[in-house]
Amino acid sequence: MDATTVVLFGATGDLAKRKIYPALYNLYLDHKMPESFSVIGLGRRDWSDAFFQQQVKDSLTTFSRRAIDPAGLNAFISAFRYSVLDVDRPEDYKTLLQLVEQREKELNIPSNRMFYLSVGPEYFDTIASNIKSSGLGSTQGWKRLIIEKPFGRDLKSAQELNEKLSKSFEEDEIFRIDHYLGKPMVQNLEVLEYSNPVIHALWSNRYIANVQITAAETVGVEERAGYYDKTGAIRDMFQNHMLQLLMMTAMQLPKQSTPEEVRRKKKNVMESLRPLIKEDIASNIIRAQYTAGELAGKPVQGYKDEPGIKATSQNDTFIAAKLWIDDYFWKGIPFYIRTGKRMKEKSTRIVIEFKEPLEQYNEPHHESAQPNLLIIDINPNEGIALQLNSKDSLNQGQFIPVRANAFTNAKEMPEAYENLIFDAMRGDATFFAHWDEVELSWKWVQPILEAFEEGIIPLQSYAAGSNGPQAAHDLLGNHKWWLDTE
Numbered sequence: 001m002d003a004t005t006v007v008l009f010g011a012t013g014d015l016a017k018r019k020i021y022p023a024l025y026n027l028y029l030d031h032k033m034p035e036s037f038s039v040i041g042l043g044r045r046d047w048s049d050a051f052f053q054q055q056v057k058d059s060l061t062t063f064s065r066r067a068i069d070p071a072g073l074n075a076f077i078s079a080f081r082y083s084v085l086d087v088d089r090p091e092d093y094k095t096l097l098q099l100v101e102q103r104e105k106e107l108n109i110p111s112n113r114m115f116y117l118s119v120g121p122e123y124f125d126t127i128a129s130n131i132k133s134s135g136l137g138s139t140q141g142w143k144r145l146i147i148e149k150p151f152g153r154d155l156k157s158a159q160e161l162n163e164k165l166s167k168s169f170e171e172d173e174i175f176r177i178d179h180y181l182g183k184p185m186v187q188n189l190e191v192l193e194y195s196n197p198v199i200h201a202l203w204s205n206r207y208i209a210n211v212q213i214t215a216a217e218t219v220g221v222e223e224r225a226g227y228y229d230k231t232g233a234i235r236d237m238f239q240n241h242m243l244q245l246l247m248m249t250a251m252q253l254p255k256q257s258t259p260e261e262v263r264r265k266k267k268n269v270m271e272s273l274r275p276l277i278k279e280d281i282a283s284n285i286i287r288a289q290y291t292a293g294e295l296a297g298k299p300v301q302g303y304k305d306e307p308g309i310k311a312t313s314q315n316d317t318f319i320a321a322k323l324w325i326d327d328y329f330w331k332g333i334p335f336y337i338r339t340g341k342r343m344k345e346k347s348t349r350i351v352i353e354f355k356e357p358l359e360q361y362n363e364p365h366h367e368s369a370q371p372n373l374l375i376i377d378i379n380p381n382e383g384i385a386l387q388l389n390s391k392d393s394l395n396q397g398q399f400i401p402v403r404a405n406a407f408t409n410a411k412e413m414p415e416a417y418e419n420l421i422f423d424a425m426r427g428d429a430t431f432f433a434h435w436d437e438v439e440l441s442w443k444w445v446q447p448i449l450e451a452f453e454e455g456i457i458p459l460q461s462y463a464a465g466s467n468g469p470q471a472a473h474d475l476l477g478n479h480k481w482w483l484d485t486e
């Protein structure tokens with residue numbers, strides 16, 4: 001792997017501590033970091049290198065997936081430097097450039113620079129243009145820009161942001177993180193289909209009755225009231241993570257698993273997604289907010305009583321949608337998607353429900369049969385289960401559902417951020433969100449945002465600790481959501 005300088009904006013922030021340093025450290029333990037690298041942390045606080053290095057160490061002690069190996073820790077930490085930077089001050093970028101060049105000289109490495117913007121999206125544009133004007137972006141080797149969501153808050157703002165970024169970075173230099181794409185089971189979806197003829201053969205509207213994608217969380221708004229109350233489930237989870245899961249599930253297998261091919265296939269899904277017209281929105285989209293309830297035996301307050309949330313807030317903490325992909329493979333099959341905070345269990349799961357062919361047979365017990373299911377658990381469990389019908393000899397030959405399960409030990413699996421940072425350092429953009437996908441997602445979501453603003457979709461409520469509002473269950477008609485607590 002190419003020797004690299006990681007330039008990290010937002011080095012004193014929460015994401016860096018919780019996710020980025022532990023990811024770099026675990027990659028290091030796995031010998032997946034370049035032989036020579038430095039990490040230059042940036043922030044407004046006036047920290048020394050030694051203080052910064054201690055902060056990184058502390059974050060590893062708290063958040064690393066693997067135990068700290070004292071023997072190698074100092075070598076890892078010695079790669080970290082700190083520089084004070086106010087994103088609006090061009091002089092600070094000059095100082096940064098000197099430090100970057102000095103480190104490249106010390107290590108005798110080419111100028112391959114990975115600029116990681118772990119900061120609010122309002123700073124993306126300023127930072128990117130300063131990287132260009134200061135000369136930091138004029139490298140002999142490669143340069144890359146990693147940014148986090150949210151990428152805009154609607155179609156127009158996303159387009160404007162992209163326009164601005166593209167003045168300093170080419171599309172193939174921009175790595176937009178959607179951490180759901182870094183989750184091992186999401187990265188496994190394509191392999192699951194192409195390496196298993198038994199799944200591949202059934203992967204279409206001929207055998208599938210519906211596809212369900214759930215990302216249920218038990219946490220509430222946490223300490224992010226200011227951000228979340230302006231964002232809601234639609235912008236926080238649906239436009240990005242949920243639509244990315246949809247693309248990954250529904251895309252046709254690429255001939256080759258190259259970033260270009262995968263992106264093309266994902267784009268095809270978004271282009272085939274039936275646009276929502278205003279009259280249909282209320283019957284296909286459910287939005288809701290949690291009220292007080294009980295979770296794991298403890299009372300929890302409602303959204304409007306959370307610190308920092310206005311008592312009149314109309315923000316959604318839950319979204320469910322019924323959508324259709326009008327291509328040859330999926331035509332006629334509904335996709336159901338939902339995500340919500342303060343739900344009964346933490347579960348990110350894709351369920352493929354198969355059609356019921358039993359009606360053709362005059363089987364005495366066929367009414368006790370359950371549909372066959374392929375269950376793909378993404379988080380917190382990672383695994384695959386196939387639900388089949390079997391004869392229950394203890395119960396007059398009724399049918400009984402049995403599950404063939406394969407679970408992996410999630411603790412041993414790399415975290416999403418490890419996979420993504422590793423790929424970005426290698427320049428592999430397969431599991432990053434391309435601008436085309438982001439733009440198409442906003443285009444699809446835009447009428448929903450407008451309908452929300454116009455009050456066309458009523459805000460439903462659900463008790464904290466439940467599986468969402470009744471309307472989200474009604475969306476499925478004769479079918480049901482398949483979560484274990486459903």
Ligand code: BG6
Nearest residue numbers: 179215217219236237241348379
């Ligand atoms: C983030 C959202 O992108 O994803 C959070 O901003 C949410 O609100 C989180 O809690 C969920 O991620 P995960 O990996 O825990 O499912």
